[in-house]
Amino acid sequence: MAALLEVEHLRIEFPTRRGTLVAVDDISLQIAEGEVLGVVGESGAGKSLTGTAIIGLLEPPGRIAAGEIRLMGRRIDNLPYEEMRKIRGKQIGAVFQDPLTSLNPLYSVGRQLVETIQTHTDMSPTQARTRALELLHEVGIPAAERRIDHYPHQFSGGMRQRVVIALALCVNPKLVIADEPTTALDVSIQAQIIALLKRLCRDHGTAIMLITHDMGVIAETADRVAVMYAGRIAEIGPVRSVIKEAKHPYSHGLMGSIPKINDEKERLDQIEGSMPRLTEIPPGCAFNPRCPHVFDRCRVERPELLDTGVTQASCWLYAHG
């Protein structure tokens, strides 16, 4: 199957007075049509920046310094602003963490939906409004006929996130970038939103790049998962393998440090230390100062993604020969 989205050797830099910070360093990944790729990592690992770069919303001074992003074979990382605007919304939808800041507080949700639909299709205002109503029904907003004229502040957090999902899906994009879509929500609402995203994307055949720090959300939703550490992919593979038998020492440690509901462990496994700042990334493998299996090669030479059987991990433990 042809990849819907291909990211190759992506590098995102921030020039500062004290030199260049490399926030995302040589990331390559593919998303197939209809596939859910989870991206996990701790804050500062570069997962959100990768998502932002894909939808072309990287804010200066951040810039793509190297690499390519291709959507359905077409390169999109170097398009002019107006061209990218047409792709955003039509081919790539976005759902962000905070539903209040993703909606315009001065327009009713109906108007925002109609505007988005009309920007990308040639529907008449009446048709667009009918479509907007359908969408609100589809995302499970009760009394949609009445709610369509309400303003964002009149909705609760969970309902707002449903509106944002309706906006992201309104012209049937091929890919949705969901950046921490449930982090700001309560656990019971979180489950509703995840179920909704899963159902809609299955129905429409939409691929999702699901960026989150919550392994539980990934376990329930994703087909494949990429674990990021200090701007690089530490491990990527089928979600079951990464969760059950992570090969990279970092993803392994990360799984052990999550408290589990069925587990009576007295102490959680812990990874000593914390992720290095972007200014202090050590040479060789960025994880080497915290790694329990570190050896000489890790301190000098940076590992590329290597095959470990089912998953791929950037770790010298899996260098054969």
Add this chain to the structure above:
Amino acid sequence: MADMAKPLVKVAGLSRYFDVSAPWLNRVLDGQPRLMLRAVDGIDFEINKGETLALVGESGCGKSTVARLVVGLYRPSTGSIVFDGVDMAGLGGRAEMAPIRRRLQMIFQDPYASLNPRWRVSAIVSEPIRAFNLIKDEAAIVARVGQLLRQVGLSPVDGEKYPHEFSGGQRQRISIARALSSQPEFLVCDEPTSALDVSVQAQILNLMKDLQRQLGLTYLFISHNLAVVRHIADRVGVMYLGRLAEIGPKSTVFSLPRHPYTRMLLDTIPDLDMTGRQRTPVAGEVPNPINPPSGCAFHPRCPFANDRCRSERPEPKLNDTGSITACHAVEEGRLPAGPLTAAA
């Protein structure tokens, strides 16, 4: 012997109402009534010495208000908070509070907001020592701060630095060192790991467990994360709209949950074991606490609600399993046993 069984903290009928009325003039002109938000509405619990009670619930359920009430940052509207035999609600001024204040400390959620950025770490950690006049000698204070920093896994030389030089997890360690500096017996922790990454969260949870064992600390642990609560707590209270839906020993609440809300919450936890279990999302949302539903506050979301639930508020009753549940359906025995699958 009677003293041995006495709980360290005993909270009875605790309520806190907030006045959220419109300004006086608007009320007079528009004929609006006064509006009271019942953040905490009549809850009872006890915490024994050396144990951890965790309060869980969704945002707006009043769990953080309970934390603030227990340390005396808010005054209760009604009810009592008895700490080691002294009712804190009845204490008057600062002077009367001081001896108790030393014995209870708080750890906050956001380690970026709870440390003064202009103070050196040594000043932050030694502040309670100076405030309560625990050690007079300067050199002894320095030695004590160094010992505290070592105890939480930092180095004594870190005392010379400022908070911005530390990561989130290290800052939370500083908060813990500060809380421990007055040698308290009771720590109230309001979401202490929610702002941290998971690998750092594991470090802090392990540290808190170690300190509890070494120093015989008692914790009131507030969290919205059921997995974290399961890991750290001895007993668990589940809050919903200012009331306790269920409270009991951890093993009972997690393996034999009785209240429909507890069962639904447990059902929403993402499944990391990948057993393929289908989660049943809880229908509906937490209602507005200014205008809570009549009767049992959970009835609009509860698949087992009947007329009695809609009109009469359930009182907490002790179950045969040792947990306490406020639910008519549990009391009348009309709840099906086993896991909840029929979500509305």
